[in-house]
Amino acid sequence: MKIAVLPGDGIGPEIVAEAVKVLEALNLGLEMQTAPVGGAGYEAEGHPLPPATLKLAQEADAILFGAVGDWKYDTLDRPLRPEQAILGLRKALGLFANFRPAICYKELTHASSLKPELVAGLDILIIRELTGDIYFGQPRGRRSAPDGHFPGAEEAFDTMRYTRPEIERIAHVAFQAAQKRSKRVTSVDKANVLETFQLWKDVVTEVGKQYPDVALDHMYVDNAAMQLVKEPKRFDVVVTGNMFGDILSDEASMLTGSIGMLPSASLNDRKQGLYEPSHGSAPDIAGKGIANPLATILSAAMMLRFSLNQEAAAQRIEAAVQKVLAKGLRTADIYSEGTTKVSTREMGDAVVRALAEV
Ligand SMILES: NC(=O)c1ccc[n+]([C@@H]2O[C@H](COP(=O)([O-])OP(=O)(O)OC[C@H]3O[C@@H](n4cnc5c(N)ncnc54)[C@H](O)[C@@H]3O)[C@@H](O)[C@H]2O)c1
Numbered sequence: 001m002k003i004a005v006l007p008g009d010g011i012g013p014e015i016v017a018e019a020v021k022v023l024e025a026l027n028l029g030l031e032m033q034t035a036p037v038g039g040a041g042y043e044a045e046g047h048p049l050p051p052a053t054l055k056l057a058q059e060a061d062a063i064l065f066g067a068v069g070d071w072k073y074d075t076l077d078r079p080l081r082p083e084q085a086i087l088g089l090r091k092a093l094g095l096f097a098n099f100r101p102a103i104c105y106k107e108l109t110h111a112s113s114l115k116p117e118l119v120a121g122l123d124i125l126i127i128r129e130l131t132g133d134i135y136f137g138q139p140r141g142r143r144s145a146p147d148g149h150f151p152g153a154e155e156a157f158d159t160m161r162y163t164r165p166e167i168e169r170i171a172h173v174a175f176q177a178a179q180k181r182s183k184r185v186t187s188v189d190k191a192n193v194l195e196t197f198q199l200w201k202d203v204v205t206e207v208g209k210q211y212p213d214v215a216l217d218h219m220y221v222d223n224a225a226m227q228l229v230k231e232p233k234r235f236d237v238v239v240t241g242n243m244f245g246d247i248l249s250d251e252a253s254m255l256t257g258s259i260g261m262l263p264s265a266s267l268n269d270r271k272q273g274l275y276e277p278s279h280g281s282a283p284d285i286a287g288k289g290i291a292n293p294l295a296t297i298l299s300a301a302m303m304l305r306f307s308l309n310q311e312a313a314a315q316r317i318e319a320a321v322q323k324v325l326a327k328g329l330r331t332a333d334i335y336s337e338g339t340t341k342v343s344t345r346e347m348g349d350a351v352v353r354a355l356a357e358v
């Protein structure tokens, strides 16, 4: 089984090193090959997604991705900016279904900024459409405003769009995921204002008729953002578009204690997948050895489950993470009084040791 390992920028290399260590400790005979991506790709090859990196990713059974981006690249032309690497990989591999599970481990109930009773036992799954919406819609650009409040002024524009088949396939993914859970789907839209999301709502409703065992409700995104902090446990599977899913998944991460706990899987229709933490390259803490590697380690578990057919190994990683948390080990982002603060590397080492106990 071939894995493309793309550490990227900032804390990317630090957290990916820990996930690789955990995967190696499982002795599954994985063939892992590393390549530069993002700012690192730009430095090495003059492009955030160098052709050799893309080829490695395309030929791999799965991709383990760290994070890309750094403020120092923010003035580059957009096609050269590190973020184009992850967007390019999602598009090139057709990774339209993004799973972002927000699970509050019982040991971290007090690490959340919300009241413990609101997040205790939380287990929600955000399914984010990943290759459409305003992220990829054309046309986009800058021009002199042809009309509006300030005709002739400098203007920038992007295009929000979804086709029916794009909505249908992500809706099927959500309903099928719900069938394996508590059989509830909340579809999040902005149909009261946006035509794109009226179509979204109509199509999700139609697809839902094929899943009579799953209860479907609809919620506007502004209300969903509010409900996520008011009563997060009312949700089970949440399905939404690319941009709303980006924002709501960061919000949901804080329910679990830290964004450093939120893994993700991005799948295409061949179950080939890219696995990455939901967070970014965290330039503010890069190189300090304090980043939480658990989101990346848990993403590696999702990789074993979804792309490599290694359910038992995936469960071992998840159990090892639980064990380490139960022992009271915490990186700075989830630290609270009475627990033991550890570095990125110490956390990875502890997960490796815990594998022997599960
Ligand atoms: N998929 C990706 O590669 C990805 C995702 C999000 C952001 N980014 C990029 O990352 C860069 C930084 O973006 P940002 O600051 O808005 O978001 P970010 O997710 O990198 O960081 C937000 C905050 O969370 C903290 N944080 C993130 N991950 C952490 C971890 N594992 N452990 C402890 N703390 C953690 C950071 O220190 C920061 O305070 C930007 O260039 C952005 O475009 C990349």
Ligand SMILES: CC(C)[C@H](C(=O)O)[C@@H](O)C(=O)O
Pocket (backbone or CB within 6 Å): 069, 083, 086, 087, 246, 278, 280
């Ligand atoms: C870095 C950026 C392109 C990316 C996104 O917006 O999808 C990130 O925020 C994410 O959540 O994976």
Ligand SMILES: [Mg+2]
Pocket (backbone or CB within 6 Å): 246, 247, 250, 278
């Ligand atoms: Mg994001």
